[in-house]
Amino acid sequence: MKRSLGRKTLILPTPTWIVGTYDAEGRANLMAAAWGGVCCSKPPAVHVSLREATYSYESIVARGAFSVNVPRSSQTAIADYLGIASGRDVDKLAVVGLTETKGEHVDAPLVDQFPLNLECSLIHTLRIGLHTLFVGEILDVKAEESILNEKERPSIEKLNPPVFSTSEAAYYEIGERIGPAFEMGKTFIEGA
Amino acid sequence: MKRSLGRKTLILPTPTWIVGTYDAEGRANLMAAAWGGVCCSKPPAVHVSLREATYSYESIVARGAFSVNVPRSSQTAIADYLGIASGRDVDKLAVVGLTETKGEHVDAPLVDQFPLNLECSLIHTLRIGLHTLFVGEILDVKAEESILNEKERPSIEKLNPPVFSTSEAAYYEIGERIGPAFEMGKTFIEGA
Numbered sequence: 564m565k566r567s568l569g570r571k572t573l574i575l576p577t578p579t580w581i582v583g584t585y586d587a588e589g590r591a592n593l594m595a596a597a598w599g600g601v602c603c604s605k606p607p608a609v610h611v612s613l614r615e616a617t618y619s620y621e622s623i624v625a626r627g628a629f630s631v632n633v634p635r636s637s638q639t640a641i642a643d644y645l646g647i648a649s650g651r652d653v654d655k656l657a658v659v660g661l662t663e664t665k666g667e668h669v670d671a672p673l674v675d676q677f678p679l680n681l682e683c684s685l686i687h688t689l690r691i692g693l694h695t696l697f698v699g700e701i702l703d704v705k706a707e708e709s710i711l712n713e714k715e716r717p718s719i720e721k722l723n724p725p726v727f728s729t730s731e732a733a734y735y736e737i738g739e740r741i742g743p744a745f746e747m748g749k750t751f752i753e754g755a
Numbered sequence: 756m757k758r759s760l761g762r763k764t765l766i767l768p769t770p771t772w773i774v775g776t777y778d779a780e781g782r783a784n785l786m787a788a789a790w791g792g793v794c795c796s797k798p799p800a801v802h803v804s805l806r807e808a809t810y811s812y813e814s815i816v817a818r819g820a821f822s823v824n825v826p827r828s829s830q831t832a833i834a835d836y837l838g839i840a841s842g843r844d845v846d847k848l849a850v851v852g853l854t855e856t857k858g859e860h861v862d863a864p865l866v867d868q869f870p871l872n873l874e875c876s877l878i879h880t881l882r883i884g885l886h887t888l889f890v891g892e893i894l895d896v897k898a899e900e901s902i903l904n905e906k907e908r909p910s911i912e913k914l915n916p917p918v919f920s921t922s923e924a925a926y927y928e929i930g931e932r933i934g935p936a937f938e939m940g941k942t943f944i945e946g947a
Binding site: 564565566567568569570571572573574575576577578580597598599600601602603604605606607608609610612631633636639640641642643644645646647648658659667678679680681686687689691692693694696698700701702703704705706707708711712714715716717718719720722723724725726727728729730731732733734735736737738739740741742743744745746747748749750751752 | 756757758759760761762763764765766767768769770772789790791792793794795796797798799800801802804823825828831832833834835836837838839840850851859870871872873878879881883884885886888890892893894895896897898899900903904906907908909910911912914915916917918919920921922923924925926927928929930931932933934935936937938939940941942943944
């Protein structure tokens with residue numbers, strides 16, 4: 564027997580991604596976003612959804628670009644701060660001791676201390692309601708050597724990015740490996 | 756020093772969500788989707804991105820509705836199968852022994868055996884490229900009692916949904932709790 568919980572965004576898991584932008588004065592700003600996800604393979608694209616009231620919103624619209632930066636679980640307190648304070652009031656990077664490098668392909672800052680950075684060029688803007696969905700084409704992915712696996716891809720085990728739970732209002736680590744994708748399910752296919 | 760990995764969807768973490776639809780004959784179909792995320796709080800909305808070639812694609816367009824179902828980590832092999840086979844060729848629910856109940860608010864099937872179900876009404880369709888982004892307004896969330904926490908919300912600890920890693924092509928469990936959101940970051944705020 565299931566219980567009806569109503570019209571709520573109660574779905575799991577959601578990421579802890581840090582959106583990077585430059586404001587009108589060229590000052591870097593960062594905000595934490597759990598409302599986001601990959602949305603296309605060709606072109607490679609990712610979405611983040613922001614409230615219009617955020618300081619980052621106007622920067623994305625003005626520059627037509629943003630970065631998505633993924634912290635390590637050990638950097639979760641920093642990520643959480645980036646979701647509490649507003650870049651309108653304070654230089655968040657200075658407060659937490661982060662530095663940034665301008666993207667190679669887009670007009671947005673990449674966080675030096677976060678091991679995974681995506682350079683995103685704004686290709687679609689969709690106003691839904693309180694949040695506006697920004698689709699960014701991924702023009703490059705930059706990763707620290709230390710998080711790459713044998714296929715030269717960012718390893719979820721090595722990166723261990725914090726997972727955000729709306730329900731618990733808490734962050735979680737990545738746990739044990741369950742099994743291989745596109746393989747486990749073959750047990751249900753005869754002859755496979 | 757970071758390495759440039761190119762134009763790829765190499766970002767983590769991504770979910771393992773099961774999209775439910777009814778086809779033209781009213782037959783239930785399910786597919787696994789890692790390209791998705793929450794995209795608005797008011798109205799509550801979630802997005803999933805599908806290739807036009809999928810059998811589910813035409814059903815979402817025709818019915819204007821879909822469900823998002825979240826499995827437990829113990830159901831990952833089933834979820835993986837739902838991402839391998841096509842509903843065009845086989846009755847996937849019958850193969851893995853799942854049953855469904857029609858949504859209360861939308862024309863889409865809710866998976867009985869998966870502990871978390873969202874009823875979504877299609878409100879936006881955005882063609883990006885290979886994938887099309889479908890935004891569904893969440894008209895209800897249904898959850899098994901066994902996964903609810905003390906706030907009557909679906910607990911990420913009790914649900915333990917599989918996390919998908921594109922890089923590893925593998926699924927992972929939810930790990931240890933790191934700390935409380937909107938609290939951990941206050942260490943950087945004077946007087947907080």
